[in-house]
Amino acid sequence: MRRGVVDFERKLIGVRESVYDGQFNAPKTRSSVRTIPIGEALKGILFRLRPENAATSDLVFTSQSGKALRPENVLKRDVHPASERTGLPKVGWHDLRHTSATLLHASEPLRKLGEKRPGRIGQALGNP
Numbered sequence: 001m002r003r004g005v006v007d008f009e010r011k012l013i014g015v016r017e018s019v020y021d022g023q024f025n026a027p028k029t030r031s032s033v034r035t036i037p038i039g040e041a042l043k044g045i046l047f048r049l050r051p052e053n054a055a056t057s058d059l060v061f062t063s064q065s066g067k068a069l070r071p072e073n074v075l076k077r078d079v080h081p082a083s084e085r086t087g088l089p090k091v092g093w094h095d096l097r098h099t100s101a102t103l104l105h106a107s108e109p110l111r112k113l114g115e116k117r118p119g120r121i122g123q124a125l126g127n128p
Contacts, residue, residue, distance in 0.1 A: 002059055003059070
C-alpha cells in the first residue's frame, strides 16, 4: 500500500494496485479496485507511521531494506510467533480472510458494512 492511497480527511483507503513477488500490477479484477472506509483508530495508526518527508509513492509498510513485504515472511516472522506466544494455532492468510468474513457475518452492524464491500469478503456475504 502506497502512502498516496490513504485519504486521512475522508478516512478512506483506495485499492489501486496489487503486489506479488515484489512486482506491482493492476488488481486482477475490476471489483478489486475499490475504496475502503477506515475507522478513527486505523487512521491514527497510519498517520503516526507517516514520516514528514514521505512521498505519495512510498510504501506504508516495508521490509528492513525498504522493499514490499513478502507475505510468507510476515507469517514466519510476525504472525506465527504471535500465535505461539498466545497459545493459538498457526494460521495463514486464507484462514485470516475466512475469520474476517465470519466475524463480519456474526455482527449485524459489521455484516451490513461487509455487504456493501466489493471483493472477497463482500462476495462471502452475498455481495457480487
